[in-house]
Amino acid sequence: MDHQPKFFENLSGTGKAIGVLTSGGDAQGMNAAVRAVVRMGIYVKAKVYFVYEGYQGMVDGGDNIVEVSWESVSSILQVGGTVIGSARCKSFRTREGRLQAAFNLVQRGITNLCVIGGDGSLTGANLFREEWSGLLEELAQKGKIDEDAVKKYAYLNIVGMVGSIDNDFCGTDMTIGTDSALHRIIEVVDAIMTTAQSHQRTFVLEVMGRHCGYLALVSALACGADWVFIPEYPPEEGWEDSMCVKLSENRARKKRLNIIIVAEGAIDCHNKPITSEKVKDLVVQRLGFDTRVTILGHVQRGGTPSAFDRILASRMGVEAVLALLEATPATPACVVSLSGNQAVRLPLMECVQMTQEVQKAMDEGRFVEAVRLRGRSFENNLNTYKLLSHKKPDAELPKTNFNVAVLNVGAPAAGMNAAVRAAVRVGITEGHKMFAVIDGFEGFARGKIKEISWGDVGGWTGQGGSILGTKRTLPAKYLEKIADQMRTNNINALMVIGGFETCDRIKQSASGTKRRVFIIETMGGYCGYLANMGALAAGADAAYIFEEQFDIRELQANVEHLTEKMKTSIQRGLVLRNENCNENYTTDFIYQLYSEEGKGVFDCRKNVLGHMQQGGAPSPFDRNFGTKISAKAMQWISKKLKETYRKGKVFANTDDSVCLLGMRRRNLVFQPVAELKTETDFVHRIPKEQWWLKLRPLMKILAKYKTSYDVSDSGQLEHVAMHSPKEAETGAI
Numbered sequence: 001m002d003h004q005p006k007f008f009e010n011l012s013g014t015g016k017a018i019g020v021l022t023s024g025g026d027a028q029g030m031n032a033a034v035r036a037v038v039r040m041g042i043y044v045k046a047k048v049y050f051v052y053e054g055y056q057g058m059v060d061g062g063d064n065i066v067e068v069s070w071e072s073v074s075s076i077l078q079v080g081g082t083v084i085g086s087a088r089c090k091s092f093r094t095r096e097g098r099l100q101a102a103f104n105l106v107q108r109g110i111t112n113l114c115v116i117g118g119d120g121s122l123t124g125a126n127l128f129r130e131e132w133s134g135l136l137e138e139l140a141q142k143g144k145i146d147e148d149a150v151k152k153y154a155y156l157n158i159v160g161m162v163g164s165i166d167n168d169f170c171g172t173d174m175t176i177g178t179d180s181a182l183h184r185i186i187e188v189v190d191a192i193m194t195t196a197q198s199h200q201r202t203f204v205l206e207v208m209g210r211h212c213g214y215l216a217l218v219s220a221l222a223c224g225a226d227w228v229f230i231p232e233y234p235p236e237e238g239w240e241d242s243m244c245v246k247l248s249e250n251r252a253r254k255k256r257l258n259i260i261i262v263a264e265g266a267i268d269c270h271n272k273p274i275t276s277e278k279v280k281d282l283v284v285q286r287l288g289f290d291t292r293v294t295i296l297g298h299v300q301r302g303g304t305p306s307a308f309d310r311i312l313a314s315r316m317g318v319e320a321v322l323a324l325l326e327a328t329p330a331t332p333a334c335v336v337s338l339s340g341n342q343a344v345r346l347p348l349m350e351c352v353q354m355t356q357e358v359q360k361a362m363d364e365g366r367f368v369e370a371v372r373l374r375g376r377s378f379e380n381n382l383n384t385y386k387l388l389s390h391k392k393p394d395a396e397l398p399k400t401n402f403n404v405a406v407l408n409v410g411a412p413a414a415g416m417n418a419a420v421r422a423a424v425r426v427g428i429t430e431g432h433k434m435f436a437v438i439d440g441f442e443g444f445a446r447g448k449i450k451e452i453s454w455g456d457v458g459g460w461t462g463q464g465g466s467i468l469g470t471k472r473t474l475p476a477k478y479l480e481k482i483a484d485q486m487r488t489n490n491i492n493a494l495m496v497i498g499g500f501e502t503c504d505r506i507k508q509s510a511s512g513t514k515r516r517v518f519i520i521e522t523m524g525g526y527c528g529y530l531a532n533m534g535a536l537a538a539g540a541d542a543a544y545i546f547e548e549q550f551d552i553r554e555l556q557a558n559v560e561h562l563t564e565k566m567k568t569s570i571q572r573g574l575v576l577r578n579e580n581c582n583e584n585y586t587t588d589f590i591y592q593l594y595s596e597e598g599k600g601v602f603d604c605r606k607n608v609l610g611h612m613q614q615g616g617a618p619s620p621f622d623r624n625f626g627t628k629i630s631a632k633a634m635q636w637i638s639k640k641l642k643e644t645y646r647k648g649k650v651f652a653n654t655d656d657s658v659c660l661l662g663m664r665r666r667n668l669v670f671q672p673v674a675e676l677k678t679e680t681d682f683v684h685r686i687p688k689e690q691w692w693l694k695l696r697p698l699m700k701i702l703a704k705y706k707t708s709y710d711v712s713d714s715g716q717l718e719h720v721a722m723h724s725p726k727e728a729e730t731g732a733i
């Protein structure tokens with residue numbers, strides 16, 4: 001893009017008042033959004049008000065609407081639910097109630113509202129905005145406010161953020177709370193799997209989501225469930241037979257455990273509910289399997305928000321304030337959301353209407369349409385699930401005579417096994433013979449390669465580390481031997497899963513202690529992603545990374561900032577340091593510097609996270625990202641194999657014969673490695689340009705440092721993205 005960076009110094013909130021409220025069902029991460037709105041609002045010199053108890057507080061007024069300070073939102077980032085309360089409010093559905101709410105806002109000069117809630121809450125907000133001038137006139141007629149107030153507060157700006165664990169809102173890839181809910185679900189599934197393995201059981205798991213099948217579908221993908229029921233994709237007539245056949249086939253293959261996931265809104269093709277009890281009875285009656293039902297219920301809303309939700313909500317909150325500052329009387333109410341890794345603004349009502357369209361489509365039995373309206377990410381999940389869960393009989397599979405090998409390289413990373421599973425199964429579906437290489441390039445050179453089948457990768461999605469084995473050895477010294485192996489085994493294509501430095505997102509919390517600064521060292525080689533994003537998710541005061549060099553003056557400024565902070569009610573500091581950010585300013589050095597300078601004010605603790613970051617079971621995000629990206633890669637390999645096949649040979653002599661598949665902005669892109677060479681800093685093993693660096697200022701703003709924030713990349717109002725052929729080809733995650 002050729003536009004100039006635009007910094008928000010020109011966007012001032014002076015004289016403006018912003019109200020923030022949470023409404024409808026609660027969701028983990030709502031607090032992170034509230035915190036970001038408050039701090040960004042105060043940062044741009046606006047006044048910010050909490051509206052307690054959702055719309056009820058707005059209607060009731062009084063102590064329910066209070067101005068807040070920077071410190072009011074400290075230590076809430078890691079708390080689940082919403083600290084300002086949420087409620088369902090009948091009176092806001094009436095004009096009388098909204099009239100009272102308008103009066104309460106005008107009294108405090110609030111003409112900007114951030115509403116965090118589901119589609120109901122956002123519909124209410126939009127109605128309120130449309131009625132606003134009428135409401136003010138009525139208040140003036142009744143003598144409750146004067147004509148000056150009517151003019152002064154003539155426009156109400158509204159921006160919404162979708163907080164809902166159901167992920168049922170059109171136009172957004174993820175809503176606040178969905179990822180945390182998935183964490184809860186997957187924790188339960190993982191726990192159930194260990195007990196069920198010992199007993200040969202079938203588990204029917206019911207998950208939330210109202211009329212949306214997202215949670216069920218993605219949970220099914222993340223745990224490799226045998227069957228999933230969702231409202232958008234009802235099973236075909238006769239599903240009872242096909243399901244029982246599948247379950248008994250699995251048993252025959254010595255699979256000890258069957259998992260069936262049922263969305264709470266699941267229906268059959270005649271719009272009749274499919275309940276978990278009904279599914280259980282069927283399995284018991286027809287197959288006689290020991291079958292248990294688990295209904296997850298409110299567990300899914302509980303617990304601390306995931307790192308993803310905290311970052312998502314923080315980014316949305318900042319973006320929401322920017323949207324309010326930029327709003328003119330002509331801009332429609334918008335929702336801020338994230339598409340891929342980009343912040344976008346979408347017209348609120350278009351999204352609400354489309355969300356309602358999905359319901360209508362399902363009610364009328366137009367299920368293909370319902371899936372399409374849910375968006376390309378949903379559709380992609382469904383297609384991937386269909387591709388990976390059911391193996392077609394051998395006779396129905398195509399035969400290509402291509403041999404494709406899969407191997408892991410670099411450090412083991414959570415999600416690698418999910419990627420291998422997807423590659424193997426998609427490869428088999430495409431008709432190839434699939435091979436697994438053990439222990440990376442080194443193993444390959446030694447001939448450690450064997451054919452791998454559909455069943456071999458069953459249950460791999462949830463496993464940490466690399467089951468195939470991985471080595472950090474580079475292929476250079478083995479090239480000839482590897483070439484020999486390629487020849488001997490007649491390998492036509494190679495899929496490499498791994499990278500420079502990869503590991504799962506870290507989780508960090510340090511709270512409760514008084515006057516203490518924690519200094520945490522994260523992994524990542526020279527890449528500061530984990531330190532930076534970890535800092536954003538944990539609400540850290542500083543993050544030292546290689547990509548943004550720092551000197552003694554900066555360290556001094558940080559120490560002074562923390563000393564000042566200890567004088568306020570927030571007596572806790574958190575500093576992240578990426579392992580290779582600076583060879584001399586080591587973690588020990590920083591620890592000693594802070595300890596000395598902080599004497600008498602705060603004490604310090606340090607913690608080197610080390611290999612713990614690579615361990616454990618993969619998060620739902622990593623499982624699904626690994627699965628989907630790998631499925632996509634294998635489909636692409638198949639296409640290329642067919643395109644370049646001539647006279648019994650595969651020609652791999654063009655730039656795109658070696659590609660890296662990755663996410664760029666909103667799309668998945670296959671990029672020739674030859675091109676990547678120019679974009680890579682090989683000495684430090686990182687890309688020369690890192691997209692997440694633009695989030696650096698955000699962390700600093702939320703930690704109260706003065707900084708400038710480039711808003712040229714923030715969302716401009718767009719229309720709800722529907723399919724275009726190009727998008728379909730590059731594909732969303």
Ligand code: ADP
Pocket residue numbers: 023024025055087088089090091092093094117118119120121122123124125127164
């Ligand atoms: P969610 O926001 O999670 O979808 P609800 O649909 O229950 O939850 O909406 C939460 C609150 O938003 C309602 O209790 C009501 O106060 C308000 N609200 C919802 N729909 C409307 C509407 N059409 N008009 C006015 N207010 C509404």
